[in-house]
Amino acid sequence: MKDQRGFALVITLLITALLVALSAEFVDEVFVDTSARQNFTDGQQASIMAESGLTAARKLLDFGLGKPGKDYSSLTDLDLLAKMLKIEDEQGTLQVTAEEESGKLNINSIVSPDGKDNLIYRPIAERLFKKLGLQSELVDAVADWIDKNDEPQAGGAETPYYQTLKPPYVAKNGNLETFEELRLVKGFDGKTLERLRPYITVYTDVANSPTTPININTAPKELIAALDATMTDSLAQQIVDERKVNPFTTNTDLGNRVSAMTALSQSLASNSIIMQKEKGAVYRLISRAQVKETTRVIEAVVRGVQILYWREY
Secondary structure (H helix, E strand, O other): OOHHHHOOOOOHHHHHHHHHHHHHHHHHHHHHHHHHHHHHHHHHHHHHHHHHHHHHHHHHHHHHHHHHOOOOOOHHHHHHHHOEEEEOOOOOEEEEEEEHHHHHHEEEEEEOOOOOOOOOHHHHHHHHHHHHOOOHHHHHHHHHHHHHOOOOOOOOOOOHHHHHOOOOOOOOOOOOOHHHHHHHOOOOOHHHHHOOOOOOOOOOOOOOOOOEEEOOOOHHHHHHHOOOOOHHHHHHHHHHHHHHHHHEEEEEHHHOOOOOOHHHHHHHHHOOOOOOOOOOOOOEEEEEEEOOOOOEEEEEEOOOEEEEEEOOO
């Protein structure tokens, strides 16, 4: 009889342990399913918020940030947009920032439409890369990637080089379509791209335009200093300081307000290096939304109503 009670106790303990294990597994599955469902919901809400922020930014840019018809753009405008589109409440947060691609050097411009080196824009790229501490061979490599021939420049590479890589591919022999495409070009790694990101673009203000004049109001100091061989860091700093007080409206305005820039500004404008009117048309918008612990980011490049690039992550 005692043996039977002992055996019954063991069976009871085993059944209890099994029920506890099953209950724990059930609770765990419920928790995982609930969390996954909540994360999915939060992710959807964050995506909608990010897209709404992007839409609002485009509207603000279209209306000149409250000043319709204004014929210039500046870093002050972009800072204002970021302040207007920074939202925090109990549901989450939204932050939209904007960069003017028109204030960067279009790397496609270092090669002319006929496939030859552009003798105006290529030297700007060479001076800029040097100021950033990057090898001049990188400019050769980009030129080879864009130009129409298969003859490698001294520091560049054409299809025979890229065919030796794993996986092999061919030189594009055409314009870069995105900034990230530079990662395919010989010598360019992630660190190099991050170094170049504030200064380089692949977009034109006017579709299919062979040149892309630079907005002196939004260009970084390093790029301004590279615009001409006679441009000094001191003169570039004068331009940066002056535009903080009052943005330039035309290249004539630039020449009148900054000493030593009268003749140089005319030369830069006549060679389509800087804009005649200091207003860009292409913007990179980054909209970041967070709901609880879930974040969604939408990055887009827009030219008016046209979307040139879109990425969500």
